[in-house]
Amino acid sequence: MAAPLVHHRHPEFRELFARVQENLRYVFQTSERVVTLVSSGTGAMEACIVNLLSAGDTIITVNGGKFGARWGEIARQYGVPVVELKVPWGEAVQPVRILEALQNHPGVKAVYLTHSETSTGAATDLQAISATVHEHSDALVCVDGITSVGAHELRFDAWGIDACVTGSQKGLMIPPGLAFVALSQKARAAMERATLPRFYFDLRRALAAAETNDTPWTPAIALVAALDLALAHMKEEGMDRIWERHKRLALGLRAGIEALGLRLFSDSPSYAVTPVWLPEGMSWKHFQSALKTENGVTIAGGQGEFTGRIFRIAHLGYFDELDMVAVVAALERALARCGYVVEPGRGVAAVQRTLMVP
């Protein structure tokens, strides 16, 4: 990333970007194009609204957390009517609720889902829901894969996903600043008909430029160069093994957390992030500070109504099994410092017992 920049209109960049584009297809498990944008993941979500819809289209969204709510917020900004399915935080939407909504609202243009809801740690059964949508309607299946691509099993083509978004700083392991959108042929056809206004996020321009390994606007060159290396690592490890590693890490971590008597927040947990109830009466600020200043470990707090009540441990990207041992060791220390009764080593031993099985 700190190497001298290649100019983005010169052949060296084209060559690098061709490789990046090819490897992105592999990560998304698709033979379709994956567009690269300079934005946060939210920008790519907006691209999936403005490029696929027209005034008067109705969509279904699932609001089971902060990020699921965002699909609806964006759509309403553009005057798109939203059938919003509310799901309690920490739970995943069931396919039958999507089916009911499709039956109650025939003609729905697209269903917007969140694969791994970062605010609650809940994972959605994308494969089952996508099958339901396609069996019973003509709607597009659009997915926020921001904390799932490169962590959770996600097969864009095989599962019939029409649009899937991710960001650079999660499963792809590089700093934030790039976002990505994979698009099916059906989504591309919808894009040609869509009338919502767009310019910077106009995916028709991005797709046209991508044909010659170019971008319509100046790309974030240093990040694309970093991505090239990250994707090479991912290709070497292989998607099946990456997904399996994330699952193992999540299960190992959770064994440690439960051994400490802590309670998991979600019944349908993602393999990318593990949210945990903070012990009754414990100050989040005190706990976070003990983790950070005394142990050098950074974790996230709760969001929305769960601020100060849960904490969230990320384990997507470049984490390994020893990281899970280390984070549980830090939890033991920080919990003890905050007055929670801990038997030293109980959590880490549970992680070891779970993960030392091949």
Next chain:
Amino acid sequence: MAAPLVHHRHPEFRELFARVQENLRYVFQTSERVVTLVSSGTGAMEACIVNLLSAGDTIITVNGGKFGARWGEIARQYGVPVVELKVPWGEAVQPVRILEALQNHPGVKAVYLTHSETSTGAATDLQAISATVHEHSDALVCVDGITSVGAHELRFDAWGIDACVTGSQKGLMIPPGLAFVALSQKARAAMERATLPRFYFDLRRALAAAETNDTPWTPAIALVAALDLALAHMKEEGMDRIWERHKRLALGLRAGIEALGLRLFSDSPSYAVTPVWLPEGMSWKHFQSALKTENGVTIAGGQGEFTGRIFRIAHLGYFDELDMVAVVAALERALARCGYVVEPGRGVAAVQRTLMVP
């Protein structure tokens, strides 16, 4: 940029971003807020359309090159009627033409200008035009400062600019991926009334978050960290000296180019980029390749109808006087290689004569 990332919701990032925000005010010469976006400069231009206008508003744009045309393209995407003043490529718009347009179209909401038109190298007299607009109308003055901020004299407050955009990879000297918008109080008031749809580029969210040195969406942390260092350098050099340096570099380079018998493309040249007519009959590809592969020098070609007819030399950001000597030395060599009669040393001597005067 390659240092370990600070998490963007943690105090260390807030402290860094507070410093960045303060120093951006200095660079724009404003006491107002300068918003930081993750996008190319085009995204920030779109932000200046969708945040300041409502359906039914009419604007004036100046199309004297590819980037001046872009203001109109964005506005038309959002259904905004555009009074477009066409200016021959390489020329700058005169204040009297803006005045006429304002008189012919009373009630115009905003005038969108390009300070340094990168495609042609022409610089606009922003100070004079801004004074004209404010004297004769209530319209906002919105400026594409992408290749001028940090290179050309630009005084946001003193000149009465209402919105000014730049990108990270030009005068600010870091890799592409960030864009910036400075906003006057009058622009902020317009923003509250504006009804065009926006979400990712909603500057109300960015301004609200900026109050606590935060951003609404995940920032490009590595680039913000790099920017922090670049801005510290700029503060140390001082804006007056930065502007003077760019002017000197441009004049030195141009003396060298004219000594070689080449012709400048623009009569009103920017201090950020110098476009030059390619000698009659010379192949741009051959010339570019001689510069790049034999001399390691990267320059840009022409755009639009001037593709293959002009070349453009950038000298904004971290360039010094010896760079101007070196680029003219490379021009001499590449021109000779392409069959143009060159007296070796004539160009570089002219650069030296111009720049060795204190």
